[in-house]
Amino acid sequence: MCGNEALAEAAIIAGCDAYFGYPITPQNEITAYMSKRMPEEDRVFVQSESELAAINMVFGASATGKRTMTTSSSPGISLMQEGISYLAGAELPAVIVNVMRGGPGLGNIAPSQGDYFQATRGGGHGDYRTIVLGPSTVQELVDCMPLAFDLADQYQIPVVVLADGILGQMMEPIVLDKKPRRELPPKDWALTGAKDREQNIVRSLWLPEGALEEHNYKLQAKYEQIQKDEVLCEQYALDDAEIVVVAYGVAARIVRSAVNQARKEGIKAGWIRPITLWPFPTEQIAKAADELSIFLVVEMSMGQMVEDVKLAVAGKTPVLFYGRPGGGVPTVSQVLERIKQLTIPPKKQ
Amino acid sequence: MKTIFERTPTLKDCPTHYCPGCGHGIAHRLIAETIDELGIRGRTIGIAPVGCAVLAYNYLDVDMVEVAHGRAPAVATGMKRANPDKIIFSYQGDGDLAAIGTGEIIHAAHRGEQITVIFINNAVFGMTGGQMAPTTVLGQVTATTQQGREAANEGYPLQVSELLELLPGAIYVERCALSGPAQIRKAKKAVKHAFQLQLDAAQGLSLVELLSPCPTYWRMTPVKAMEWIEKEMTKAFPLGRLKG
Numbered sequence A: 001m002c003g004n005e006a007l008a009e010a011a012i013i014a015g016c017d018a019y020f021g022y023p024i025t026p027q028n029e030i031t032a033y034m035s036k037r038m039p040e041e042d043r044v045f046v047q048s049e050s051e052l053a054a055i056n057m058v059f060g061a062s063a064t065g066k067r068t069m070t071t072s073s074s075p076g077i078s079l080m081q082e083g084i085s086y087l088a089g090a091e092l093p094a095v096i097v098n099v100m101r102g103g104p105g106l107g108n109i110a111p112s113q114g115d116y117f118q119a120t121r122g123g124g125h126g127d128y129r130t131i132v133l134g135p136s137t138v139q140e141l142v143d144c145m146p147l148a149f150d151l152a153d154q155y156q157i158p159v160v161v162l163a164d165g166i167l168g169q170m171m172e173p174i175v176l177d178k179k180p181r182r183e184l185p186p187k188d189w190a191l192t193g194a195k196d197r198e199q200n201i202v203r204s205l206w207l208p209e210g211a212l213e214e215h216n217y218k219l220q221a222k223y224e225q226i227q228k229d230e231v232l233c234e235q236y237a238l239d240d241a242e243i244v245v246v247a248y249g250v251a252a253r254i255v256r257s258a259v260n261q262a263r264k265e266g267i268k269a270g271w272i273r274p275i276t277l278w279p280f281p282t283e284q285i286a287k288a289a290d291e292l293s294i295f296l297v298v299e300m301s302m303g304q305m306v307e308d309v310k311l312a313v314a315g316k317t318p319v320l321f322y323g324r325p326g327g328g329v330p331t332v333s334q335v336l337e338r339i340k341q342l343t344i345p346p347k348k349q
Numbered sequence B: 001m002k003t004i005f006e007r008t009p010t011l012k013d014c015p016t017h018y019c020p021g022c023g024h025g026i027a028h029r030l031i032a033e034t035i036d037e038l039g040i041r042g043r044t045i046g047i048a049p050v051g052c053a054v055l056a057y058n059y060l061d062v063d064m065v066e067v068a069h070g071r072a073p074a075v076a077t078g079m080k081r082a083n084p085d086k087i088i089f090s091y092q093g094d095g096d097l098a099a100i101g102t103g104e105i106i107h108a109a110h111r112g113e114q115i116t117v118i119f120i121n122n123a124v125f126g127m128t129g130g131q132m133a134p135t136t137v138l139g140q141v142t143a144t145t146q147q148g149r150e151a152a153n154e155g156y157p158l159q160v161s162e163l164l165e166l167l168p169g170a171i172y173v174e175r176c177a178l179s180g181p182a183q184i185r186k187a188k189k190a191v192k193h194a195f196q197l198q199l200d201a202a203q204g205l206s207l208v209e210l211l212s213p214c215p216t217y218w219r220m221t222p223v224k225a226m227e228w229i230e231k232e233m234t235k236a237f238p239l240g241r242l243k244g
């Protein structure tokens, strides 16, 4: 099973009732897998006519209280931005997987991390946030799916899983288990037909003066709660680190090897790997910055997450960047070389 | 005293935001009556468009969602597929359905989604100030065809019902007019039939196009607007049951 199929199966185990998607490389295995497996489970699969339609089908299924998701890759995710903004405005849960490829434009079908801005800043219009998860192994990708559905339902928010072409195509041994779920609030807002109750309305339009401002404050309070409670990140060897390398997703695997090698060579290096890209592990990074370590951010882009690292570091210590765009994948030796350039060479004994 | 006419319960008792002589209010009533007569309020979910009818849920007392401009048929697809036992209808204007949402309606019909679409053709974009719609008739003056619509520049009025009629997935297509009591009675029958088909789990999409007055942006009195539908609009949009 490749990463794409594994995440699809994990979504089914997580209780995804309805899947809608439009084919695009490098995530076609998901659509194909779902077309076979969802009907087997007596659940919904529709190949939509576009990503615009797919995200709106998700919107419809979600409004009726169902667990639903769509998957795509970068150009398709661009088309979904309108729908994601409406999901955020109407406070509807949904899971959106982006198996990123190179851009801008049609770009290429090679792995990339060029959609970090789009995912974490909200590529659609308006004052909103989505939760963004950035797994770095196939196992983590699989574990992300039930978490994504739970977070979506708990906070009534769209959750983006930001993977890339490597993760999607990669085969790794995985365990598909049914972890205990979160306690979730009832979906009493869902449209199920107003049988023996007042009508439910799912909307994102707030016309009366002050109503939208009020709605935005409500959303903001939710976002603050998420920032307080849901940050996930992994840290390694920060105690004595003179250099902290920050990376997420597949890039973090390369960084891990480079840091381990640096340690072997006597360089005091550590790493921080954000797992939630929003909410961002600002505090964890700020803490490391207090120790006055130098930061190196490594991405498969020309530098997007680096801006969040800089915000967290807040000028206390230098933040440097190394990345390759358009399908270029930094190698362990390239990262190691940067680490060496930035650290004082350890004295020979 | 004997009550001979009353508001149907699914139509809320509240002031309207529609302009005098607007057809949306009539169309809402036909839908509300249908829902009550078929006894399906408890299993019906409506979809409000972007357009003057965006607040349809303020008038129709059923579960409703408001969606992005033109996307209602995709949203309806998600709803119906995930809830085959529910009655799903979308309510869309001619900007919503025939301009920005052309792709969604064609493909929902093409897939034969078991949904009901009420399509309000008022030959203009009402909400944004009376601009040309794809359905604006030749010669019609709008905010963006100030000399009147010309085929050479803006194309011919788009006949959505005739397009959909060609698709096997569309099982019922009828065009009616909200231009007077007799026509409105016919429209009611059509609306009810479109819902009934869904209730009977008929295999495909049903759509009723309603030619609807917009006195404000046609720059006419409500009475003149009703006449204009019958005299002018029906030339480009002939009334009748096209299919099913």
Ligand SMILES: Cc1ncc(C[n+]2csc(CCOP(=O)(O)OP(=O)(O)O)c2C)c(N)n1
Pocket: B050, B051, B052, B053, B069, B092, B093, B094, B095, B096, B097, B120, B122, B124, B125, B126, B127, B128, B133
């Ligand atoms: C994506 C997007 N584009 C444009 C608009 C602006 N807009 C709102 S309603 C509308 C046209 C509505 O016309 P119609 O569907 O004919 O409905 P009516 O108002 O006439 O009932 C437009 C262009 C919008 N809300 N969203």
